[in-house]
Amino acid sequence: MYKAGILGATGAVGQKFIRLLENHDWFKIQALGASERSAGKPYKEAANWIESTPMPKKIADLEVRNCVSSDFDDVDFVFSGLDSSVASEVERDFAEAGIPVISNAKNYRTDPSVPLLIPEVNPDHIDLIKTQTFTEDGSGWIVTNPNCVAVPLAMSLRPLYDNFGLKSVIVTSMQAISGAGYPGVPSLDILGNVVPFIGGEESKIVEEPLKLLGKFKEGAIEHASFPVQATATRVPVLNGHLLSVTAELEKDADEQEVKKALKEWKSPIANFRLPTAPNYPLHLYDNDYYPQPRLHADSESGMQTAIGRVRKSNVLSISYVAMAHNTIRGAAGGAILNAELLVKKNYIYK
Numbered sequence: 001m002y003k004a005g006i007l008g009a010t011g012a013v014g015q016k017f018i019r020l021l022e023n024h025d026w027f028k029i030q031a032l033g034a035s036e037r038s039a040g041k042p043y044k045e046a047a048n049w050i051e052s053t054p055m056p057k058k059i060a061d062l063e064v065r066n067c068v069s070s071d072f073d074d075v076d077f078v079f080s081g082l083d084s085s086v087a088s089e090v091e092r093d094f095a096e097a098g099i100p101v102i103s104n105a106k107n108y109r110t111d112p113s114v115p116l117l118i119p120e121v122n123p124d125h126i127d128l129i130k131t132q133t134f135t136e137d138g139s140g141w142i143v144t145n146p147n148c149v150a151v152p153l154a155m156s157l158r159p160l161y162d163n164f165g166l167k168s169v170i171v172t173s174m175q176a177i178s179g180a181g182y183p184g185v186p187s188l189d190i191l192g193n194v195v196p197f198i199g200g201e202e203s204k205i206v207e208e209p210l211k212l213l214g215k216f217k218e219g220a221i222e223h224a225s226f227p228v229q230a231t232a233t234r235v236p237v238l239n240g241h242l243l244s245v246t247a248e249l250e251k252d253a254d255e256q257e258v259k260k261a262l263k264e265w266k267s268p269i270a271n272f273r274l275p276t277a278p279n280y281p282l283h284l285y286d287n288d289y290y291p292q293p294r295l296h297a298d299s300e301s302g303m304q305t306a307i308g309r310v311r312k313s314n315v316l317s318i319s320y321v322a323m324a325h326n327t328i329r330g331a332a333g334g335a336i337l338n339a340e341l342l343v344k345k346n347y348i349y350k
């Protein structure tokens with residue numbers, strides 16, 4: 001078993017890591033880290049447990065550590081679910097100490113030497129790690145996973161981009177309240193309501209898919225170059241971000257050709273046997289009422305991106321909706337899948 005630490009273990013994403021790693025075949029939770037407020041306490045006293053399954057017994061009495069690399073010399077790598085106000089400094093400290101960091105936080109996503117990774121979308125970007133200079137021997141590095149809207153957007157655009165090319169994309173996200181962490185959005189703001197703005201979100205939705213769909217050439221990512229227009233909204237849904245997407249394709253394609261491209265798309269990691277990889281990373285629904293967050297966010301253990309309502313657009317080429325579980329596929333589950341690919345590619349070792 002590989003020994004994993006979790007930074008930000010008391011937060012919403014940290015708790016999801018704990019639940020998803022509880023019975024993992026390759027990874028054992030070795031250490032938990034959080035702020036000075038929590039350090040020194042047993043996990044059960046430091047965390048306000050919000051998962052719907054009980055706190056794992058073997059975790060409850062683990063003492064929470066400070067997020068400093070010298071306190072984590074017994075781990076093979078760390079997952080980070082740190083607050084972005086501290087992630088830059090803390091993640092750099094770990095990487096410089098030779099401890100690989102697999103992060104959810106936004107801080108290093110746009111760094112040209114840091115892979116922004118979705119294994120089914122851009123697995124070759126992993127080798128960008130070799131350009132990082134945190135340690136002389138290459139033992140310390142950072143890999144990030146994307147924003148929770150960028151994930152279903154990039155996964156659904158991958159087959160369209162490869163088959164037809166993209167000229168432009170317009171997306172409106174309807175984002176679940178769990179995306180705002182705990183306690184998150186005040187109930188009086190969100191109950192029976194839609195909030196038409198999420199601070200800082202739209203620029204990530206605009207920029208991250210271009211890096212994800214970019215080409216890895218001569219040690220750098222050449223970003224895709226089509227414009228993306230994003231409107232991010234918060235809706236009273238517990239889990240699952242739903243996106244309404246309209247795209248202009250470079251090559252003409254009708255509804256049937258687009259559906260065929262989505263159905264026939266093959267994941268580049270399908271034969272890797274990674275424990276968290278879904279059998280069907282993309283699922284296309286023909287029922288016009290699907291996908292729905294409450295019904296489908298947990299499909300394939302929360303790791304599937306569901307697509308529906310593919311239809312000709314009256315304005316651009318094609319419209320559809322896409323949906324994925326924001327704290328699993330869009331956060332902790334995505335990071336665990338990244339770690340599995342990194343093991344497979346011999347970047348993580350015991």
Ligand SMILES: NC(=O)C1=CN([C@@H]2O[C@H](COP(=O)(O)OP(=O)(O)OC[C@H]3O[C@@H](n4cnc5c(N)ncnc54)[C@H](OP(=O)(O)O)[C@@H]3O)[C@@H](O)[C@H]2O)C=CC1
Pocket residue numbers: 007008009010011012013014033034035036037038039067081082083084086087104105106147148178179180181182326327330331
């Ligand atoms: N919620 C979601 O759907 C998604 C979240 N993310 C990203 O993941 C990260 C975590 O999000 P979320 O779990 O919702 O946030 P929370 O606020 O729930 O958790 C934040 C975590 O960071 C820790 N922390 C805060 N300050 C410090 C510090 N000074 N030193 C060390 N640790 C500190 C907290 O510890 P303590 O309890 O001790 O304060 C806690 O464990 C963020 O960067 C977020 O943007 C990414 C994708 C989706």
Ligand SMILES: N[C@@H](CC(=O)OP(=O)(O)O)C(=O)O
Pocket residue numbers: 104105106146147148175176178179180198201204326
């Ligand atoms: N902003 C996202 C969650 C999040 O933290 O995103 P990011 O990982 O890009 O900071 C949401 O509200 O649903």
